[in-house]
Amino acid sequence: MQGDADATHFGAFCDGNLVGVGSFFPGDEGVRLRKLAVAPEFQGHGVARALLQSALVQLRAQGCGQIWCHARVSAAEFYRRLGFDLEAGVFQKRGLDYVIARLEVCPA
Numbered sequence: 001m002q003g004d005a006d007a008t009h010f011g012a013f014c015d016g017n018l019v020g021v022g023s024f025f026p027g028d029e030g031v032r033l034r035k036l037a038v039a040p041e042f043q044g045h046g047v048a049r050a051l052l053q054s055a056l057v058q059l060r061a062q063g064c065g066q067i068w069c070h071a072r073v074s075a076a077e078f079y080r081r082l083g084f085d086l087e088a089g090v091f092q093k094r095g096l097d098y099v100i101a102r103l104e105v106c107p108a
């Protein structure tokens, strides 16, 4: 997708198999998280939490001040549990409901 070459892409692996992905795109408002997904059979086991925590270590070291994303409403609780603040307005994209989620990244 557009910006891929400038983004940092993380993968989570189990026994050498890719089971989770998340991409971090630099921008004016901070780093935008896109395409976070975990294979259905691996969901609910802390894969996305571990992926985000690993990414945070690297992004913090790079001086990132904020991560934000369009969070699916169905996954909003996941982001809230990871410390993201959820904005009030719900909007639609491609038939799904989203909210904006933001995480302030404390300096290293």
Ligand SMILES: CC(C)(COP(=O)(O)OP(=O)(O)OC[C@H]1O[C@@H](n2cnc3c(N)ncnc32)[C@H](O)[C@@H]1OP(=O)(O)O)[C@@H](O)C(=O)NCCC(=O)NCCS
Pocket (backbone or CB within 6 Å): 036, 037, 038, 039, 042, 043, 044, 045, 046, 047, 048, 049, 050, 070, 071, 072, 074, 075, 076, 077, 078, 079, 081
């Ligand atoms: C959302 C998603 C990435 C979460 O990945 P995961 O590996 O299952 O999440 P984790 O196991 O690391 O969950 C971390 C915490 O969030 C909670 N959580 C995860 N998904 C949740 C959801 N959809 N609703 C409510 N809570 C959720 C977990 O219970 C866990 O809570 P706890 O640590 O307090 O027990 C995964 O369900 C997924 O790929 N969904 C389909 C694609 C999608 O919606 N991506 C996000 C697009 S914005």
